[in-house]
Amino acid sequence: MNILETKIFLDNASTTKPLESVIKTTGEAMHKFYGNASSFHKLGIISEKIIRETRNYILDFLNDSDGNFYFTSGGTESNNLAIFGANNIKNLKIILSSTIEHASVYNSIKYLENSGVKTKYLVPDSNFEISEQKLEDLISSDTDFISIMHVNNETGMILPIERISEIKNKRCPNAIFHVDAVQSFGKIFIDVKKLGIDLLSISAHKIHGPKGIGGLYASKKINLHPILFGGKQQNKVRPGTEPVELISGFKTTVKYENLNIQKNYEYIKKINNYAREKFSEINGIIINSPDSASPYILNISVLDIKSEILLNFLSENNIFVSSSSACTGNSKSHVLTAVNLPENRIESAIRISFSIFNSVQDIDKLCELIKKAQKNLII
Amino acid sequence: MEREILIKFGEIFLKGENKAKFEKALFDNINQKINKFGIFNIKKMGSVFAVSGENTEKILSIIKKIFGISSISYAYKTSKNIEEIKNAAEEEIETKIKNKNIKSFKIEAKRTDKSFYLNSLEICTKIGEFILKKFNLKVDVHNPDLIIKIEIRNHAYVYSEKILGAGGLPVGTSGLGTVMISGGIDSPVATFMMAKRGLKINAVHFSTPPYTSERSVDKVKRILKKISEYSGTIKFFNINFSEIQKEIKKLCAEDLVTIISRRFMSKISQKIAISEKSSCLITGESLGQVASQTVSAINCTSHDIFLPVFRPLIGFDKSEIINISKKIGTFEISIEDFEDCCSLFSPKRPKINPVLKFVQNNELKIKNQDELIKNAIKNCETCEIN
Incomplete structure (x- = not known):
């Protein structure tokens, strides 16, 4: 591919283009702040300071300056650390999760299930709703760990975190509440205290930061055990030399999101609304995402064209979208299957996900190509 | 010392x-x-x-x-x-x-x-x-x-x-062979076997973008790279088969789509072989393995081909083919999960014993065959793999 060609990147739920300022600070940190944060010399102290400042900044942004924050390699590791680090399998009675979690949560819970832990799953209906009754039924007094995503990565569905937290506090106040916020952090404001969240997973590259860095917030009451063993870094909870350059880039991007969160949300909402309107004018397109979904993600089915085929076709024309979630490759979407969408919609579903680098013109171009695909590809 | x-x-x-x-x-x-x-x-x-x-x-x-x-x-x-x-x-x-x-x-x-x-x-x-x-x-x-x-x-x-x-003979001493290669298990093994008998290899692959992804062509290239450890440099021809495939699907009988597609592929491969001064075709067919590899299907596929077609796997069981493919290191790549050229267009019930005359007549529904073939060859992507 000629890299100078115009590319329309509509796969921002899988990853995002880094901000120029992120590239700059990450590069600068590699140049200047290459000391190991554990070293006693001056360069080490500078690195340590950058890490501390970033940690404090993120904790402030989440509105819990007394909490803990551990840098990890990203969302998958954060979710694993939350699930395996906060729980002692022997003492676990009931874990509550959902059927539409990201693979890193879903497979971790499945692992615990296979080790004998009792599990319960919230199952959204085909309108992507979870009824009050279901919540009341599933959150019981012996639930001791809840892991629920904030925004679903394939459909943008926003899960009722606040309501779950309320019921939890009533029924099982001692249960640990983990939220996978990889798709919402920096896009939708999260107040961990107000929402009663004990553990929160985040990732930098979903919000224009560098890949390979993320983190896990843990409220003060949570006692986390390491899942990797090594040195004394990060209170031994997450040993290993901290990547100062990535953490610098992370800080830059979180600062940017913090300052622009509302403005960006409005902008993305405008693009999303425009896209929904345009798609509704094209025969054969069904919008799968609920109206109440995060505007950053829009899942649609272009009937009679298999997802991969449309994806290849768009890719040839320099528009990049995703079929199902990028992390699970070729397999059929477990999320759309879980909510019981008809087979023909699952097979033809694509995920369009937005960032501040998109515009309504991108949607026009996408619509034009979808129409072309409908004309030429249906056999 | x-x-x-x-x-x-x-x-x-x-x-x-x-x-x-x-x-x-x-x-x-x-x-x-x-x-x-x-x-x-x-x-x-x-x-x-x-x-x-x-x-x-x-x-x-x-x-x-x-x-x-x-x-x-x-x-x-x-x-x-x-x-x-x-x-x-x-x-x-x-x-x-x-x-x-x-x-x-x-x-x-x-x-x-x-x-x-x-x-x-x-x-x-x-x-x-x-x-x-x-x-x-x-x-x-x-x-x-x-x-x-x-x-x-x-x-x-x-x-x-x-x-x-x-073992075998030095590559090149038997001349130049043109293999029809897919991303599957068999054709890479057939390629290996004929290279072993001294053939230098040219490889023709048929892709159907956007029905198949760029990754599936990349997969074939990685398979050929593995084989090139034995065969030396392989010249690779990637034919965009989509237009032809769509015409066949649109105009021909559904249960003959595979056979007619393979006839087109053979004709294109033969044309490329001749222009490259290669004197034989190679395929990974194994008798009876799938509907397009029965005696009558093979007869239909290669009836209009005049170059000799070597099918070194014709008498092999699948397990024997897999064993060789594991030995030469192509198996792991072959089993990667991508849609290959035929799977999307393959009929639900392909004809197991197609009759040549009937196939030839049905194929005539495609009027501009020569032009389609010419275009496919003209637009083909080539590179050397080693």
Whole structure:
């Protein structure tokens, strides 16, 4: 591919283009702040300071300056650390999760299930709703760990975190509440205290930061055990030399999101609304995402064209979208299957996900190509 | 102590007058393969090539994959001095004893240089006596744990292990073959087998973008790269088959889509073969494996093809094919999960015993066949894979 060609990147739920300022600070940190944060010399102290400042900044942004924050390699590791680090399998009675979690949560819970832990799953209906009754039924007094995503990565569905937290506090106040916020952090404001969240997973590259860095917030009451063993870094909870350059880039991007969160949300909402309107004018397109979904993600089915085929076709024309979630490759979407969408919609579903680098013109171009695909590809 | 790789030829001996030509081809193939990894010198000594250079050990695995070689030995090279030969034998035994439980040995000596002052038997005796004194080993001429081989040529060579070569004939000595390659398990194995019989390989692949992704073409390229470790450079032709495929799907009987597609693919491959001066086609067909590989289906596929079509797997079971594919390292790539060219367009109930006349008539529904084929060839992407 000629890299100078115009590319329309509509796969921002899988990853995002880094901000120029992120590239700059990450590069600068590699140049200047290459000391190991554990070293006693001056360069080490500078690195340590950058890490501390970033940690404090993120904790402030989440509105819990007394909490803990551990840098990890990203969302998958954060979710694993939350699930395996906060729980002692022997003492676990009931874990509550959902059927539409990201693979890193879903497979971790499945692992615990296979080790004998009792599990319960919230199952959204085909309108992507979870009824009050279901919540009341599933959150019981012996639930001791809840892991629920904030925004679903394939459909943008926003899960009722606040309501779950309320019921939890009533029924099982001692249960640990983990939220996978990889798709919402920096896009939708999260107040961990107000929402009663004990553990929160985040990732930098979903919000224009560098890949390979993320983190896990843990409220003060949570006692986390390491899942990797090594040195004394990060209170031994997450040993290993901290990547100062990535953490610098992370800080830059979180600062940017913090300052622009509302403005960006409005902008993305405008693009999303425009896209929904345009798609509704094209025969054969069904919008799968609920109206109440995060505007950053829009899942649609272009009937009679298999997802991969449309994806290849768009890719040839320099528009990049995703079929199902990028992390699970070729397999059929477990999320759309879980909510019981008809087979023909699952097979033809694509995920369009937005960032501040998109515009309504991108949607026009996408619509034009979808129409072309409908004309030429249906056999 | 200096070491050299001794390479012994395979069937080349059988080839009478052509012997020199075959030896040259093998020499060139070895040279081309190993010189990527450093500077090595190859010299011919009778019916053996000796490869010398720095760190010869690292190219052993490469030489093992060159066709036309029956065996390879990693030998100590010394002057023709019996004391030095003893030292080499000692070193060879010491390394072998470390890794294996060795209790008995035997010496085999061969004297190509008849001017050497000891004959084969005398060499065996002298070295044998020396080893008996040095090591706690017994002589066993019938079933020894270790055979020390000594060859007296322009130098003396000492080794104990004979590594099996890849066999076959040097690539290129049988001409140029054109394989129809998919991303599956069979056609890579067929390619390997025909390269083993001395064919240099051109490969034609049919992709159907956007119905198949760029990754599936990349997969085929990675398979060919693996095969090129044996076959040397492969010229790759990627044909965009989408237009033809769609026409067939639109106009022809559903249960004949696969057969008619394969007829088109064969015709295109033959045209490419001829323009590249290749004199045969190769396919991975195995009799009865799928509907398009029954006797009547194969008859329909290649009835209008005049070049010979080699199907080295025709009598193989799937498990036998898989075994070879695992051995040559293409299996792991072949089983990666991408839609390949035929799976999206394959009919639910393909005709198992298609009738040629009927297929030919049905195919005539596509009016602009020549133009479609011409365009496909004109727009084909080529590259060299090695």
